[in-house]
Amino acid sequence: MDTNVIRAEALVKSFKDGSGRGFNAVDGIDLEVGTGEIIGLLGPNGAGKSTLIDMVLSLTRPTRGTVEVFGAEPAQAIREGRIGAVLQTGGLLPDLTVADTIRMIAATHRDPLPLETVLEQADLTHLAKRRVGKCSGGEQQRVRFALAVLSNPELLILDEPTTGMDAGTRHAFWDSMSAQASEGRTIIFATHYIEEAQNFARRIVMVGNGRIVADGPTDQVRERASARTVSAALPEGLDAAALPGVLSVSTEGGRTTLTTGDSDALARYLLTETDAVDLSISTGSLEDAFLALTSADPAKEQL
Amino acid sequence: MNLAVYTLIDLRRIFTDGAGLFFTAGLPVLFYLLFGAMQSYGDAPFGEGNVSAYVMVGMAVYGGITAACATVGSTAVEQTTGWGRQLALTPLSSLAMLSSKTVVILVRAAFPVAAVNVAGIFTEADMPAGTWVACALVTVLVALPFGFYGMIFGMLFRSESAVSIASTSVVILAFLGNSFSPLPEFLMGLARFSPMYGATSLARYPLSDGQQAVSDIGVVVTDPLWYAVLNVVVWVVVFAGICALLGRRQKGRR
Numbered sequence: 054m055d056t057n058v059i060r061a062e063a064l065v066k067s068f069k070d071g072s073g074r075g076f077n078a079v080d081g082i083d084l085e086v087g088t089g090e091i092i093g094l095l096g097p098n099g100a101g102k103s104t105l106i107d108m109v110l111s112l113t114r115p116t117r118g119t120v121e122v123f124g125a126e127p128a129q130a131i132r133e134g135r136i137g138a139v140l141q142t143g144g145l146l147p148d149l150t151v152a153d154t155i156r157m158i159a160a161t162h163r164d165p166l167p168l169e170t171v172l173e174q175a176d177l178t179h180l181a182k183r184r185v186g187k188c189s190g191g192e193q194q195r196v197r198f199a200l201a202v203l204s205n206p207e208l209l210i211l212d213e214p215t216t217g218m219d220a221g222t223r224h225a226f227w228d229s230m231s232a233q234a235s236e237g238r239t240i241i242f243a244t245h246y247i248e249e250a251q252n253f254a255r256r257i258v259m260v261g262n263g264r265i266v267a268d269g270p271t272d273q274v275r276e277r278a279s280a281r282t283v284s285a286a287l288p289e290g291l292d293a294a295a296l297p298g299v300l301s302v303s304t305e306g307g308r309t310t311l312t313t314g315d316s317d318a319l320a321r322y323l324l325t326e327t328d329a330v331d332l333s334i335s336t337g338s339l340e341d342a343f344l345a346l347t348s349a350d351p352a353k354e355q356l
Numbered sequence: 357m358n359l360a361v362y363t364l365i366d367l368r369r370i371f372t373d374g375a376g377l378f379f380t381a382g383l384p385v386l387f388y389l390l391f392g393a394m395q396s397y398g399d400a401p402f403g404e405g406n407v408s409a410y411v412m413v414g415m416a417v418y419g420g421i422t423a424a425c426a427t428v429g430s431t432a433v434e435q436t437t438g439w440g441r442q443l444a445l446t447p448l449s450s451l452a453m454l455s456s457k458t459v460v461i462l463v464r465a466a467f468p469v470a471a472v473n474v475a476g477i478f479t480e481a482d483m484p485a486g487t488w489v490a491c492a493l494v495t496v497l498v499a500l501p502f503g504f505y506g507m508i509f510g511m512l513f514r515s516e517s518a519v520s521i522a523s524t525s526v527v528i529l530a531f532l533g534n535s536f537s538p539l540p541e542f543l544m545g546l547a548r549f550s551p552m553y554g555a556t557s558l559a560r561y562p563l564s565d566g567q568q569a570v571s572d573i574g575v576v577v578t579d580p581l582w583y584a585v586l587n588v589v590v591w592v593v594v595f596a597g598i599c600a601l602l603g604r605r606q607k608g609r610r
Binding site for chain 1: 357358359360361362365366368369372433434436437438439441442443444445446447448449452
């Protein structure tokens with residue numbers, strides 16, 4: 054059975070920098086994406102997220118390796134209107150109206166959604182006659198989103214879709230994305246808002262220095278990469294660093310916070326063998342995982 | 357897929373730039389009035405018509421080519437805004453995009469050509485109606501390759517300067533191509549290789565049968581038709597080729 058939406062194998066893309074030396078923006082990525090997955094693509098700026106997306110969209114040719122979308126060349130999926138994409142910035146003509154922009158792109162598709170439907174989906178009906186150049190950043194992003202869903206695509210790729218949106222717009226945007234996802238679309242979005250990935254993605258792919266540093270279900274990536282913390286009010290004179298399994302210690306006010314690989318064992322020890330009180334256990338955030346994974350990479354070596 | 361709608365909306369972008377449209381048509385009309393209709397030799401016979409008609413066609417060619425060349429601006433905008441990338445994500449094929457662009461370039465070029473020819477009708481210019489129509493149609497057609505010429509500058513220099521570089525170079529090419537004031541005879545050897553020589557000679561051919569006005573008193577040069585045809589064909593290939601090469605590397609992110 055072949056239900057792969059995207060299959061990338063040993064994908065490499067090199068660029069020449071200013072001095073003519075080559076470097077690999079994408080440096081050997083293997084990735085398989087199945088139907089209906091919702092994937093958050095995380096990584097710091099320059100990690101290779103956008104280059105990876107460009108190759109999946111056939112905007113850039115891989116230097117080495119292969120990438121297939123729906124079992125064929127990405128360009129074919131584009132021709133068939135099976136991929137919709139929201140580009141990071143730009144991609145709009147400022148002197149066209151919102152409605153004309155959508156009409157013009159719709160005219161390139163074989164069987165586009167009706168204009169009214171798209172305007173409504175993207176909450177643009179009241180802006181239809183406004184020039185794109187006069188729209189706010191968040192409104193322009195909704196226009197890009199409208200263009201991406203025009204062909205009713207099976208795969209939706211969003212490159213940092215909420216950049217420039219305020220908190221309210223961002224919230225509304227993810228609500229509309231949930232609606233898209235519930236229709237069974239495969240969605241991949243690149244972001245550096247970790248919270249968005251944590252809330253919306255079911256699978257996280259973390260990229261650093263052109264390679265995948267973590268790939269798995271959102272909860273798993275978070276847990277695997279980050280130690281848990283146990284915090285409690287410890288009795289005077291107890292040497293916290295000497296407790297079993299403790300990785301680091303920090304004290305603030307009357308509370309001591311301990312990070313550990315095995316929170317159960319540490320909590321049991323504290324409650325049974327010491328006079329520690331007011332104990333709480335928490336899982337690290339995805340942000341911790343993100344920092345741990347991407348900073349562990351030998352980023353500076355290549356410079 | 358509806359290429360007509362796509363092209364119509366693209367065309368609408370031209371008309372939002374009313375001032376630009378007015379000036380690309382206004383300058384060649386003014387040139388024609390000054391250097392054709394108002395000159396004492398304006399009603400002297402030339403070919404199948406008179407000198408004013410000869411000057412008029414030259415100015416119309418200049419106007420049409422300047423308008424076609426306005427692709428430099430729209431190409432630069434498409435590059436800097438990323439609209440080109442947006443289009444690359446649609447099923448629109450290169451061939452469809454090219455035919456749509458062709459229509460847009462021809463419509464753009466038709467405006468100044470029409471303006472100059474209308475000015476000619478109301479002034480000194482004179483030639484048989486059939487010749488007139490043929491000259492005007494050819495004038496619009498020969499502007500087409502300069503749409504690609506403009507795109508080259510738009511892709512190479514993605515800045516404000518692209519527009520002024522392209523439009524200034526058209527003026528130089530117009531002098532070189534013997535489209536404006538007649539060149540001295542010895543310069544014609546060079547002129548025949550310049551891109552606007554072919555366009556201008558072809559547009560004037562129904563009127564002039566190949567005669568070229570030169571500035572040496574009492575001399576008229578007659579060039580065979582194939583000079584003009586070969587010139588146009590070669591420059592079409594050169595401009596379109598460079599365009600295709602540049603277009604291929606344009607989709608990537610900047």
